Amino acid sequence: xxxxxxxxxxxxxxxxxxxxxxxxxxxxxxxxxxxxxxxxxxxxxxxxxxxxxxxxxxxxxxxxxxxx
Numbered sequence: 001x002x003x004x005x006x007x008x009x010x011x012x013x014x015x016x017x018x019x020x021x022x023x024x025x026x027x028x029x030x031x032x033x034x035x036x037x038x039x040x041x042x043x044x045x046x047x048x049x050x051x052x053x054x055x056x057x058x059x060x061x062x063x064x065x066x067x068x
Contacts, residue, residue, distance in 0.1 A: 007014040 009017055012020075
């Protein structure tokens with residue numbers, strides 16, 4: 001008589017339990033962190049870039065019209 005013939009836990013034979021353990025440890029990914037897209041960060045980035053461009057345009061426009 002082999003161990004797999006007589007071992008049973010919660011109604012599952014030894015092969016099923018071994019399969020469950022392997023699947024849990026190696027085949028499925030671990031803890032997956034929740035990731036979301038922050039749309040406000042994009043809006044802030046766009047506004048910052050627009051402000052920077054506006055300041056650069058003012059500088060460039062001031063040099064052309066101003067004194068050399």
